[in-house]
Amino acid sequence: MSIIQLENISFAYTPKEVVLSDVSINVPKGSIYGFLGVNGAGKSTTLRLILGLMKAKKGQVSVFGEDINKTYPKYLSKVGSLIESASLYEHLSAYDNLKIASKYFNVPNSDIIKILETVKLEHTGKKKTKDFSTGMKQRLGLALSLLHDPEILILDEPTNGLDPNGIIELRNILKQLSDDGKTIMLSSHILAEVEKIVDQLGIINNGQIVFEGSLQKLQDLKKKNIEVHFRVSDSTMAMKHLSTLRNQKLNEFKFSIKLDSSEELPVIIKRLVEKGIDIYEVIPQSSDLEKMFLNITKS
Amino acid sequence: MMSFIRSISAELIKLKYAPIIWLCLFVVVIVTVIVFTASYMDQANIVQLGRNPWIRHSTAGSAIFGVFMLVPFAVMLISTVVFIENHSKGWKYTYSTPRTRTHVFYAKLIAIFIVLLAVAIIIFGLNILTAFILEFLLPEIEFRYNSMNLNVVLGMYLHLFVSLLGVIGIQYFLSLRFKGFLVPMSFGIIAFIVGVIVGSLNKPFALYYPYSYPNIVKDHHMFLIDKIGIEQYGFFNNVEINSIIVFMVFIALANFLELRKRI
Numbered sequence: 001m002s003i004i005q006l007e008n009i010s011f012a013y014t015p016k017e018v019v020l021s022d023v024s025i026n027v028p029k030g031s032i033y034g035f036l037g038v039n040g041a042g043k044s045t046t047l048r049l050i051l052g053l054m055k056a057k058k059g060q061v062s063v064f065g066e067d068i069n070k071t072y073p074k075y076l077s078k079v080g081s082l083i084e085s086a087s088l089y090e091h092l093s094a095y096d097n098l099k100i101a102s103k104y105f106n107v108p109n110s111d112i113i114k115i116l117e118t119v120k121l122e123h124t125g126k127k128k129t130k131d132f133s134t135g136m137k138q139r140l141g142l143a144l145s146l147l148h149d150p151e152i153l154i155l156d157e158p159t160n161g162l163d164p165n166g167i168i169e170l171r172n173i174l175k176q177l178s179d180d181g182k183t184i185m186l187s188s189h190i191l192a193e194v195e196k197i198v199d200q201l202g203i204i205n206n207g208q209i210v211f212e213g214s215l216q217k218l219q220d221l222k223k224k225n226i227e228v229h230f231r232v233s234d235s236t237m238a239m240k241h242l243s244t245l246r247n248q249k250l251n252e253f254k255f256s257i258k259l260d261s262s263e264e265l266p267v268i269i270k271r272l273v274e275k276g277i278d279i280y281e282v283i284p285q286s287s288d289l290e291k292m293f294l295n296i297t298k299s
Numbered sequence: 300m301m302s303f304i305r306s307i308s309a310e311l312i313k314l315k316y317a318p319i320i321w322l323c324l325f326v327v328v329i330v331t332v333i334v335f336t337a338s339y340m341d342q343a344n345i346v347q348l349g350r351n352p353w354i355r356h357s358t359a360g361s362a363i364f365g366v367f368m369l370v371p372f373a374v375m376l377i378s379t380v381v382f383i384e385n386h387s388k389g390w391k392y393t394y395s396t397p398r399t400r401t402h403v404f405y406a407k408l409i410a411i412f413i414v415l416l417a418v419a420i421i422i423f424g425l426n427i428l429t430a431f432i433l434e435f436l437l438p439e440i441e442f443r444y445n446s447m448n449l450n451v452v453l454g455m456y457l458h459l460f461v462s463l464l465g466v467i468g469i470q471y472f473l474s475l476r477f478k479g480f481l482v483p484m485s486f487g488i489i490a491f492i493v494g495v496i497v498g499s500l501n502k503p504f505a506l507y508y509p510y511s512y513p514n515i516v517k518d519h520h521m522f523l524i525d526k527i528g529i530e531q532y533g534f535f536n537n538v539e540i541n542s543i544i545v546f547m548v549f550i551a552l553a554n555f556l557e558l559r560k561r562i
Contacts, residue, residue, distance in 0.1 A: 013561075048391075051391075051395045052394075052395075053395065053562040054562065072399075073396070073397045073398060073399055076396060077396075081392075083391050083392075083395070084388075085388065087387055087388045087391055087393075089313055089383065089389065090387060091317055091383075092313070092315060092316065096312055099312055100312050101396070103305040103306060103308050103312070104305070104393070104396035104397070105396060106302065128316075144392065
């Protein structure tokens with residue numbers, strides 16, 4: 001069941017500046033949904049539409065199975081969000097920032113202490129948030145989004161500005177939240193950052209969804225897109241004999257081939273040998289998800 | 300209703316330790332010091348046989364506050380209150396909470412009123428305190444043998460507040476439209492200076508310039524206002540009615556645009 005559903009959403013800031021075009025997304029309940037795209041692809045706009053910060057020109061956004069135009073702003077009581085950098089009143093302490101949020105969400109003060117402990121900021125006392133490190137600010141932003149124990153957590157580029165330790169800490173917190181049954185939708189432009197925790201992926205490029213599905217589906221796609229480099233006696237001749245395949249000359253002795261499956265490889269080697277081409281080296285290229293993501297967004 | 304009160308409380312927490320608190324303190328101190336000094340220097344006029352010294356003392360208090368401090372203070376207060384939200388990029392969070400935009404809009408406006416009211420109450424309280432200090436320094440003033448007419452004094456402050464509503468509406472609208480505080484604040488300060496000049500000219504067009512309303516709403520003995528054409532309609536005069544109309548127009552417009560703002 002989809003807890004967040006976007007159906008044929010289109011959005012433009014001006015008639016000429018179309019940001020989203022016919023975007024449809026389904027975020028399954030209880031999943032960690034990675035929303036990927038290069039900068040300017042339309043990720044933040046999509047998340048803002050889900051939060052009701054902007055209205056779509058066309059299409060429908062449903063959260064908890066209902067059109068948000070009908071349930072706004074009530075549905076937000078079960079949604080936590082962190083859009084880009086955290087919204088912090090920097091002249092105030094972490095506690096005061098959370099106190100403000102507690103007023104909006106009608107949360108008791110005791111929960112503020114608990115959430116500060118969760119994000120390891122309980123020791124900050126009266127320290128103003130302007131004196132916090134980037135990681136501390138981001139953790140406080142996460143605390144603000146978690147204070148009211150939401151069912152859905154929407155995080156836009158939550159690892160921005162975090163050091164590797166911060167990223168690992170955040171990942172652990174998100175895994176814990178997922179284990180607690182929360183649905184997490186997080187955007188990023190770096191696949192490597194999210195592939196370790198997400199189970200569902202959506203890839204957006206130029207305002208259009210170019211891939212949506214499980215991580216397994218993306219990995220299956222990876223198996224079908226194998227690139228192999230050959231070092232041979234004559235790359236021009238070799239390529240001539242393999243003209244029907246997707247190949248590219250790298251230099252006089254090297255060329256690359258893109259295969260749809262690994263079963264094609266022995267066939268190619270056999271053909272080259274039959275044609276008298278000496279093969280010195282066959283180098284399978286590592287096609288990680290990051291490359292796939294780039295390939296998908298490029299195409 | 301409780302959720303609205305909680306939202307107002309959230310708005311007031313945002314002002315904690317903000318520079319506006321120092322501004323409030325400055326206004327309170329400066330008004331009190333000027334009123335005290337003015338009354339002390341003006342003792343010959345205050346000490347008049349058969350005249351209640353409280354009247355002159357209280358009028359000086361409301362005049363100095365109303366004519367010279369109230370508008371620039373309100374301009375800076377409103378610009379700062381809204382700027383806190385802009386500076387912290389707080390709109391995207393505030394509007395992602397289960398509160399309508401109109402709800403947040405009015406909670407912020409009420410918070411501005413509360414700060415204004417608090418400052419007015421403190422100034423009023425300190426005004427009374429300075430009277431007792433003056434009594435100690437200059438026993439011939441004889442505050443103790445006269446009583447303050449609370450209704451008259453509170454009425455003066457109420458008229459001042461109503462006359463300020465137009466400025467509040469315009470400044471709130473401007474502060475929400477511009478991300479920085481420089482444009483609304485500069486506009487407000489310049490408009491205030493022009494307002495003092497317009498108020499002092501004793502011409503009817505002052506009735507159509509909201510930034511001069513606090514100067515002309517009541518006779519503060521600062522300018523001549525007899526030719527402006529002020530007419531009384533029950534408790535309020537036409538200056539106050541104009542102020543209320545300007546306030547309602549700009550607040551409605553600001554709310555309308557806020558509902559359509561993309562965050």
